Amino acid sequence: MSFQPVKFYQTGTFTVGNRLLPPEERSVQSQEKRYNSINSGHRACQGCGEALGARYAIDAAMEATNGRLICANATGCLEVFSTPYPETSWQLPWIHSLFGNTAAVATGIAAAIKVKKLKGERRNIRVVAQGGDGGTTDIGFGCLSGMFERNDDVLYICYDNGGYMNTGIQRSSATPPAARTATTMAVGPEPGNVFGQGKFVPAIAMAHEIPYVATATVADLRDLEAKVRRAMEFQGARYIHILVPCPLGWGTASNETIRIARLAKETGMFPVFEAEYGEVKSVVAIRHPLPVEEYLKPQKRYAHLFGKTPQVEVIAKLQALADRNIKKYGLLDGGAR
Amino acid sequence: MDKPFAITLDPGSSLANHTGSWRTFRPLYVDRLPPCNAACPAGENIQSWLYHAESGDYEKAWRALTENNPLPAIMGRVCYHPCEGACNRQHVDAAVGINAVERFLGDEAIRRGWRFESSAAATGKRVLVIGSGPAGLSAAYHLTRMGHQAVIHEAAPLAGGMMRYGIPKYRLPRDVLDAEIRRLVEFGVELRLQSKVMNVLAAMQEGFDAVFLGVGAHIAKRAYIPAGDASKIIDAISVLHDMEGAQGDELRPMLGRRVVVYGGGNTAIDVARTAKRLGAEEAVIVYRRTREKMPAHDFEVEEALQEGISIKWLSTIKEAGEDDIMVEKMALDASGFPQPTGEYERIPADSVVLALGQDADLGLLANVPGLATDKGLVQVDAGMMTGHPGVFAGGDMAGNERTVTVAVGHGKRAARAIDAWLKGETYVSPPKHELATFERMNPWYYSDAPKTVRPVLDIIRRQSTFEEVLGGLDEGNALFEARRCMSCGNCFECDNCYGVCPDNAVIKLGPGKRFLFNFDYCKGCGMCATECPCGAIKMVPEEN
Numbered sequence: 037m038s039f040q041p042v043k044f045y046q047t048g049t050f051t052v053g054n055r056l057l058p059p060e061e062r063s064v065q066s067q068e069k070r071y072n073s074i075n076s077g078h079r080a081c082q083g084c085g086e087a088l089g090a091r092y093a094i095d096a097a098m099e100a101t102n103g104r105l106i107c108a109n110a111t112g113c114l115e116v117f118s119t120p121y122p123e124t125s126w127q128l129p130w131i132h133s134l135f136g137n138t139a140a141v142a143t144g145i146a147a148a149i150k151v152k153k154l155k156g157e158r159r160n161i162r163v164v165a166q167g168g169d170g171g172t173t174d175i176g177f178g179c180l181s182g183m184f185e186r187n188d189d190v191l192y193i194c195y196d197n198g199g200y201m202n203t204g205i206q207r208s209s210a211t212p213p214a215a216r217t218a219t220t221m222a223v224g225p226e227p228g229n230v231f232g233q234g235k236f237v238p239a240i241a242m243a244h245e246i247p248y249v250a251t252a253t254v255a256d257l258r259d260l261e262a263k264v265r266r267a268m269e270f271q272g273a274r275y276i277h278i279l280v281p282c283p284l285g286w287g288t289a290s291n292e293t294i295r296i297a298r299l300a301k302e303t304g305m306f307p308v309f310e311a312e313y314g315e316v317k318s319v320v321a322i323r324h325p326l327p328v329e330e331y332l333k334p335q336k337r338y339a340h341l342f343g344k345t346p347q348v349e350v351i352a353k354l355q356a357l358a359d360r361n362i363k364k365y366g367l368l369d370g371g372a373r
Numbered sequence: 374m375d376k377p378f379a380i381t382l383d384p385g386s387s388l389a390n391h392t393g394s395w396r397t398f399r400p401l402y403v404d405r406l407p408p409c410n411a412a413c414p415a416g417e418n419i420q421s422w423l424y425h426a427e428s429g430d431y432e433k434a435w436r437a438l439t440e441n442n443p444l445p446a447i448m449g450r451v452c453y454h455p456c457e458g459a460c461n462r463q464h465v466d467a468a469v470g471i472n473a474v475e476r477f478l479g480d481e482a483i484r485r486g487w488r489f490e491s492s493a494a495a496t497g498k499r500v501l502v503i504g505s506g507p508a509g510l511s512a513a514y515h516l517t518r519m520g521h522q523a524v525i526h527e528a529a530p531l532a533g534g535m536m537r538y539g540i541p542k543y544r545l546p547r548d549v550l551d552a553e554i555r556r557l558v559e560f561g562v563e564l565r566l567q568s569k570v571m572n573v574l575a576a577m578q579e580g581f582d583a584v585f586l587g588v589g590a591h592i593a594k595r596a597y598i599p600a601g602d603a604s605k606i607i608d609a610i611s612v613l614h615d616m617e618g619a620q621g622d623e624l625r626p627m628l629g630r631r632v633v634v635y636g637g638g639n640t641a642i643d644v645a646r647t648a649k650r651l652g653a654e655e656a657v658i659v660y661r662r663t664r665e666k667m668p669a670h671d672f673e674v675e676e677a678l679q680e681g682i683s684i685k686w687l688s689t690i691k692e693a694g695e696d697d698i699m700v701e702k703m704a705l706d707a708s709g710f711p712q713p714t715g716e717y718e719r720i721p722a723d724s725v726v727l728a729l730g731q732d733a734d735l736g737l738l739a740n741v742p743g744l745a746t747d748k749g750l751v752q753v754d755a756g757m758m759t760g761h762p763g764v765f766a767g768g769d770m771a772g773n774e775r776t777v778t779v780a781v782g783h784g785k786r787a788a789r790a791i792d793a794w795l796k797g798e799t800y801v802s803p804p805k806h807e808l809a810t811f812e813r814m815n816p817w818y819y820s821d822a823p824k825t826v827r828p829v830l831d832i833i834r835r836q837s838t839f840e841e842v843l844g845g846l847d848e849g850n851a852l853f854e855a856r857r858c859m860s861c862g863n864c865f866e867c868d869n870c871y872g873v874c875p876d877n878a879v880i881k882l883g884p885g886k887r888f889l890f891n892f893d894y895c896k897g898c899g900m901c902a903t904e905c906p907c908g909a910i911k912m913v914p915e916e917n
Contacts, residue, residue: 045820045856046427046819046820046856046857046858046860046865047818047819047820047867047906048820050817050818050819050820051818051867051868051869051872051906052867052868052869052871052872052873053866053867053868053869053871053872054867054868055428055865055866055867055884056427056428056856063868063872065868065871065872066868066871066872068881068883072877074877075386075387075388075877076387076388076392076876076877076878076891076893076894077386077387077388077389077390077391077392077894078387078390078392078876079387079390079392080875080876082395082896082897082898083875083896083898083899083900084875085875087875087876088873088874088875091875091877103378104378106379118387122385123385123386123387123389123390124385124386124387125386125387129378129379129380257872283898289899290896290898290899290900291898291899291900291902291903291912292903293875293898293900294873294900294903294904295903295904298817
């Protein structure tokens with residue numbers, strides 16, 4: 037666990053706020069005057085997990101840096117829905133880059149700050165880069181790996197919704213196996229996305245042995261905020277990978293976004309952990325273990341698995357992936373190894 | 374324009390884009406009726422007083438509690454807590470120990486000397502209350518809160534009715550009873566002891582504007598049992614009555630070494646446990662049906678069994694002999710009624726205590742025109758008014774569900790109706806909220822926390838002394854227990870709606886003020902309603 041869970045206060049740290057907690061223990065999101073780094077009026081779909089995850093993460097980073105933060109943003113849903121000309125939803129210095137070069141742009145900003153400091157700038161200004169899984173795991177991967185390898189002082193946040201949702205739900209290297217997308221249709225002998233391809237970038241980031249790597253979901257705000265806060269304590273390259281369900285691309289009801297993210301974590305489909313210098317330091321344990329069907333069934337992108345003849349073999353393969361995560365990260369006992 | 378750090382251009386803000394126009398459903402904050410409140414016969418707003426107890430503000434909690442019930446320390450001991458039976462938390466782990474927290478608040482109030490306060494101006498109206506049991510005390514309390522002068526006439530030398538003369542000390546210590554009655558007197562309730570009202574209408578002539586009857590039911594029902602020695606057959610109510618004030622052994626009821634109790638209600642259990650404490654070697658309850666059919670509450674049966682009391686199920690007493698009784702075995706027929714089998718058995722007994730229920734003494738109502746009775750019960754309307762205008766009744770004499778809690782509820786209901794009647798109006802209760810069912814909640818958000826168990830007195834001490842069996846909670850575990858409340862159907866300001874909105878369309882108004890939706894930007898995704906732990910948000914279709 038990345039933070040000290042509070043002792044029993046009715047809802048403990050599960051809810052966003054808790055009137056019984058002393059103010060200093062409350063979440064950033066529960067504050068009456070929070071940053072709202074991404075403002076109302078943005079054009080994300082109803083129930084967008086990415087809009088929510090971005091506010092959670094950037095608000096926490098703003099809190100940690102006292103508002104001294106510059107943001108570089110890759111092309112993708114997040115950029116499209118937040119900044120249609122001439123409007124912007126961003127309440128912090130924000131720069132739009134190409135689809136693939138966000139990490140490099142952020143590196144450049146960090147370098148500029150370094151130079152300014154040499155020339156007498158006293159303020160401690162930090163840099164955050166953000167993008168979706170397309171801009172991060174596919175197109176921007178070279179720049180990202182370079183940023184890690186140089187250990188530039190940037191926090192890179194990837195909002196993973198498992199595909200190119202903005203352009204019409206095409207497959208990315210973060211699309212899970214068996215999921216239907218516009219480019220992995222639910223047809224043929226092996227419908228949906230293929231097994232055995234794609235990549236889990238948090239593990240690749242750890243392989244760079246950068247100071248800090250973490251995963252999180254929009255279903256656990258306190259964990260997410262603690263990880264952003266922790267990330268800002270390090271100098272150098274840091275990476276946070278946040279699972280953000282996409283109601284449109286995943287085929288879920290707009291009110292279910294958080295519930296689906298929670299199920300991804302509770303079934304073991306998405307491991308939530310943090311790592312420092314390449315070593316896993318803590319794991320968020322599964323609270324109520326569930327079979328993967330609970331996570332798959334509400335999503336239309338897996339509807340082909342639950343037709344007249346359920347694809348039990350495919351479901352079993354997905355369960356095996358979840359079981360592997362559970363074993364690998366110790367998700368049942370919170371990594372107590 | 375004074376631009377923020379690193380900003381050089383005037384940005385167009387997305388606030389210009391009112392995304393609220395996308396909405397087809399809109400969220401609404403609602404208050405739903407928590408199941409505990411719905412189940413409480415005294416009409417307590419349990420969720421509301423637990424809310425204050427959760428933050429450690431016990432006085433505020435006690436004040437919220439006593440808006441409906443003036444006897445929390447008593448209720449925290451003798452109530453059969455139907456609230457806990459209805460509690461939604463039982464679907465998560467175990468019901469919240471509401472009764473234990475109520476007792477803690479009641480004891481805390483006595484310890485700290487909290488007193489009732491009322492801001493109502495005196496109305497100059499006087500109401501006669503006959504009987505100082507829970508119904509009478511509750512009616513008098515609520516009338517006083519409304520500004521009326523309540524005068525209680527009590528036939529017995531001490532106030533409390535069945536709470537004093539029917540409930541054993543090991544369940545309700547008398548200092549607790551005395552303290553809560555004393556507080557009512559200090560609040561302005563006039564209490565006249567040893568003042569038996571023989572004629573209601575005549576008493577009413579002495580300057581009263583209305584009357585509330587709460588004389589209870591303390592005439593024991595008898596069953597014909599052929600007996601060689603009639604003196605060994607006594608009734609449970611007189612045994613429990615004689616226990617009151619019996620300080621020395623010589624004043625205590627003489628029951629002998631082997632006591633048989635006949636009946637299956639809570640009184641039967643009380644008297645059997647009392648007999649055991651008086652030194653009986655054997656206390657046997659004879660009941661004609663099965664444990665499932667027994668009207669006594671299960672936990673009391675359990676406690677009695679723990680104390681060594683035995684129960685003969687499916688048995689009736691046919692005759693009582695010199696030093697034994699003859700019992701006939703029964704069998705349940707297809708419709709669940711016990712039928713005789715013709716099989717007999719003799720069991721030794723020095724005395725037989727009948728606990729077969731009680732009737733009300735309705736003698737004082739003989740000449741009240743319009744007042745109707747049916748099967749020994751005074752007939753009342755929804756506002757507890759009898760057929761005679763201005764005469765109200767409640768408690769055991771007006772219903773068959775005879776508990777302290779029900780009586781307190783009757784007293785409150787009658788007081789409201791009396792207040793309206795004195796103004797020439799009819800009391801109309803406000804419409805009830807929709808029930809907060811478990812399906813409407815999101816239990817994920819509540820911390821895992823099993824129920825705190827109250828300490829129970831050692832068996833050996835329970836068998837020989839009248840010390841209180843069930844202990845109370847201390848502050849630490851009372852607070853813990855209060856915080857197990859899930860606040861079903863009522864916002865407890867967890868900030869979830871405020872936090873989970875992807876469009877920042879929830880406005881936080883500050884502590885105690887709850888939230889507002891900003892419909893300029895709310896897209897109607899419904900996330901707030903789904904993630905509200907307590908089910909206090911509902912989605913309704915937009916018109917057009």
